[in-house]
Amino acid sequence: MKALLWRLASLAVTAGFVAIWQIVADFKLVSPVFLPGPDRAWAALVHGMVASNLATKLAGTIEHMLEGWLVASIAGVVLGALIGSSRFMRAYVGPTLEFLRPLPASAVIPLAIAIFGFSPAMALGVIAFGAIWPMLLSTVHGFAAVEPRLYEVARALHLSRWQVIAKIALPSALPDILAGLRLGLTVALILAVVCEMIAGLDGLGQWVLLAARYFRSPDLFAGVILLGALGFVGALALDIAERRLLVWRAPTNSP
Amino acid sequence: MRLDGRAFVLPVCLIILAEIGARAGGPSDSIAPPSEVLVAFVGALADGSLLLATRDTLASAFGGLAIGGAIGLALGILLGSVGALNRLMEVTLELIRPIPSVALAPVALVALGFGYRLEIAIVAYASTWPVLLLTRSAVAGVEPRLIEVAQALRLSFPARVAKIIVPAALPRIFVAFRLAAGFALIVAVTIEIAINPLGLGAGLMTAGQALRPELMLAYLLWIGIVGFALNILLVFAQQRLFGRAALVGDIR
Numbered sequence: 001m002k003a004l005l006w007r008l009a010s011l012a013v014t015a016g017f018v019a020i021w022q023i024v025a026d027f028k029l030v031s032p033v034f035l036p037g038p039d040r041a042w043a044a045l046v047h048g049m050v051a052s053n054l055a056t057k058l059a060g061t062i063e064h065m066l067e068g069w070l071v072a073s074i075a076g077v078v079l080g081a082l083i084g085s086s087r088f089m090r091a092y093v094g095p096t097l098e099f100l101r102p103l104p105a106s107a108v109i110p111l112a113i114a115i116f117g118f119s120p121a122m123a124l125g126v127i128a129f130g131a132i133w134p135m136l137l138s139t140v141h142g143f144a145a146v147e148p149r150l151y152e153v154a155r156a157l158h159l160s161r162w163q164v165i166a167k168i169a170l171p172s173a174l175p176d177i178l179a180g181l182r183l184g185l186t187v188a189l190i191l192a193v194v195c196e197m198i199a200g201l202d203g204l205g206q207w208v209l210l211a212a213r214y215f216r217s218p219d220l221f222a223g224v225i226l227l228g229a230l231g232f233v234g235a236l237a238l239d240i241a242e243r244r245l246l247v248w249r250a251p252t253n254s255p
Numbered sequence: 256m257r258l259d260g261r262a263f264v265l266p267v268c269l270i271i272l273a274e275i276g277a278r279a280g281g282p283s284d285s286i287a288p289p290s291e292v293l294v295a296f297v298g299a300l301a302d303g304s305l306l307l308a309t310r311d312t313l314a315s316a317f318g319g320l321a322i323g324g325a326i327g328l329a330l331g332i333l334l335g336s337v338g339a340l341n342r343l344m345e346v347t348l349e350l351i352r353p354i355p356s357v358a359l360a361p362v363a364l365v366a367l368g369f370g371y372r373l374e375i376a377i378v379a380y381a382s383t384w385p386v387l388l389l390t391r392s393a394v395a396g397v398e399p400r401l402i403e404v405a406q407a408l409r410l411s412f413p414a415r416v417a418k419i420i421v422p423a424a425l426p427r428i429f430v431a432f433r434l435a436a437g438f439a440l441i442v443a444v445t446i447e448i449a450i451n452p453l454g455l456g457a458g459l460m461t462a463g464q465a466l467r468p469e470l471m472l473a474y475l476l477w478i479g480i481v482g483f484a485l486n487i488l489l490v491f492a493q494q495r496l497f498g499r500a501a502l503v504g505d506i507r
Contacts, residue, residue, distance in 0.1 A: 010346040017347055034366040095262035102437060102482035103475075106445040107456070110463030110471050114285035190355045194449045197357070205357070209450075212361030220365065224358050231353030 036218040044218035045225060058226055060203035064120070064192040065230075068127025069185055076132040076184070077177060080139025085169060090144065101137060105130025105187065106194050113199070123195035130191045131184040138180030142173025175246060182238045189231055204230075287469035296473035304458070305477060312454035313481075315371055316443040319378025320436055327383040327435070328428065331390025332416055335424075341391070348387075356381035356442050360450050374446050374453065381442040382435040389431035393424035426497040433489040440482055455481070 018038050024030055025037030036044070048054030083089040083097075109126050116122035146169050154164045196205030204223050211220035270289045277288035287295075299305040334341040356377050363376045397420055405415040421428070447456025455478050462471035 006342045007346070010343050013343045014347045014350065034362075091259075091261045092265055096265045099266075099479065099483055102440075102486045103479045104441040104444040104482065106441075106448050107459060107475055107478045109448055110459050111285075111475060114463055114468060114471070186355075190357055190445070193355055193357045194445055197449045208358060208361045212365050215365060217362075217365060220361055224354060224362060227358040228350065228354035231355060232350065235353055 032217070033215055034217060036221055040218040041221035041225060044216075045222035048219060048222050054207065054222065054226070057202060057204050057207045057223075058230070060201065061189075061192050061196065061205065061227070061230065064123050064127060064195065064201065064203055065185070065188045065234075068124055068192065069131050069188040071124065071128040072131035072184055072188070073135055073181060075128070076135025076180065077139050079132075080136045080177075081143055081165060081169070081173075083136075084140040084143025084173070085165060090140070094140070097136065097140075101133055105133070105191055109195065109198060118199040118201075120201060122199060123192065123201055126195055127188050127191045131188040134183035134187065135177070135180040138176040138183075139173060142176030143169050145176075146172045178238070178242045178245065182235065182242075185234045185238060186231065189227070189234065193227065283468065284466045285468055287472055291469040292472040292476065295467070295469040296476060299470065299473055299477075305474070308455045308458040308474075309477070309481060311371075312440070312443050312447065312456065315374040315454065316378055316436075316439040318371070319375040319443065320382045320432075320439040322375065323379035323382035323439075324386050324432055324435060326379070327386030327431075328390055330383075331387045331428075331431075332394055332420065334387075335391040335394025336412075336416065336420055338395075341395075352384055357445060357449055360446055364450060369451055370453065374443055374451050377446050378439050378442050382439045385435045385438060386428075386431045389434070390424065390428050393427035393431070394420055396427075397423045429493055429497060433493055436489055437482070437486060440485060444478060 021035075022037050022039065025032065025035055025040070045054070083093055105126065108129055109122075112122045112126045112129075116125060150168050150172065151164070154168055159167065192203065193205035193208075195201060196203035197209045200206055204227055208220055208223035208227070211217070211223060274288045274290060277283070277286055280286075296305075334344060359380055360373070360377050363373045367373045367376060401419050401423055402415075405419045410418065443454065444456040444459075447454045448460055451457065455474060459471060459474040459478065462468075462474055
């Protein structure tokens with residue numbers, strides 16, 4: 001009950017900020033060329049959805065983001081399990097991964113353009129390459145950090161290698177994998193936007209860039225609001241999935 | 256991380272394979288053999304263009320980090336030590352945080368135009384978040400008895416922040432800045448590739464568009480080295496300054 005009241009108060013504060021935004025825009029404290037009020041941004045959002053092709057752009061961004069994220073997730077977890085469960089692979093492949101990890105994923109875009117051209121395949125390759133890192137590294141870490149005694153139990157039970165992975169290592173690495181999935185989705189959204197901006201693929205990235213070029217700031221803000229909503233919904237969905245999948249785990253007070 | 260001979264087997268094999276593969280394929284507009292990449296790399300280093308681009312990128316990244324870090328630090332300390340304020344700001348922060356930094360680049364473009372200011376603004380936005388969130392949790396996690404001491408000594412709020420909270424939370428605040436520095440470089444390069452004609456990202460893009468794959472790959476290699484070196488430097492500094500203290504609550 002008390003938590004709900006705080007939540008409502010917090011919501012009221014947000015409403016207050018939107019009201020300030022409206023006042024600033026109404027009195028033209030900031031030039032309306034840069035800053036449309038929330039009313040104009042909302043009107044542009046509704047108009048874009050109903051009369052223009054904003055919905056198609058939204059669908060395009062969702063498609064790019066999810067495709068790349070799915071490819072990266074599957075490849076990342078499989079590769080991570082292979083590397084994490086083998087000491088040999090960790091010694092030979094691990095350091096190379098550590099070197100590649102800090103590389104900004106967007107830096108491979110020109111290379112991807114040179115190979116694939118301005119195509120959806122380019123976007124898929126770049127997004128998958130960028131989003132694979134959180135997944136891969138957290139899976140490697142999760143597999144490497146399995147409690148050694150569980151492996152002893154597995155040996156005592158004469159479990160096969162696949163049974164060990166499916167019954168012991170994977171559940172034990174699940175919290176790490178889920179953290180990787182969440183970070184990967186954020187990366188996938190950012191890279192989807194960047195690819196759409198550069199390659200002119202159908203999506204919100206292209207929408208906001210064109211809106212900026214023509215100084216149509218209400219359209220621009222409508223696109224930014226949609227991108228924020230997309231990131232919000234994605235994080236929320238993974239939050240719910242995480243709570244469902246990790247009910248067996250004691251709650252931690254991580255930030 | 257310990258390096259031994261085994262670490263170099265895979266990269267060396269890949270380089271040799273790339274050399275053979277690229278030579279066998281004949282001249283190409285999209286990829287180049289590693290030997291030519293090395294020549295282009297040395298050339299760009301010698302004529303200064305690579306270092307000039309590095310300076311532009313790092314200046315924007317660190318300028319943005321300084322602004323975003325200061326905002327994140329101030330808000331993090333405030334929200335971490337005043338519980339009511341933290342709960343009141345919850346919804347607002349939850350709604351703003353998911354906005355991807357690149358999505359704001361066109362907004363900054365309209366308001367600020369091309370150049371350092373555009374990039375610094377976006378980097379500042381992006382690096383505010385890790386500093387804000389980690390500082391907030393570090394400050395909220397300060398040993399309650401220290402806060403009691405501060406109350407017993409009747410310290411004012413500024414004195415409490417300066418003498419008790421910040422020193423106690425400092426190791427984790429440094430971790431926050433370390434992570435934010437990594438983000439700052441990534442965001443700076445991303446903005447340069449997407450919009451801003453400046454620095455390493457723009458150099459990379461231009462080399463690609465000029466169909467000079469060897470120069471493009473040289474830039475890519477250099478961006479990798481810069482990112483890796485920055486990471487190593489910050490981890491080293493953290494270990495020297497704080498030792499194990501900073502490992503508490505480190506996020507991977």
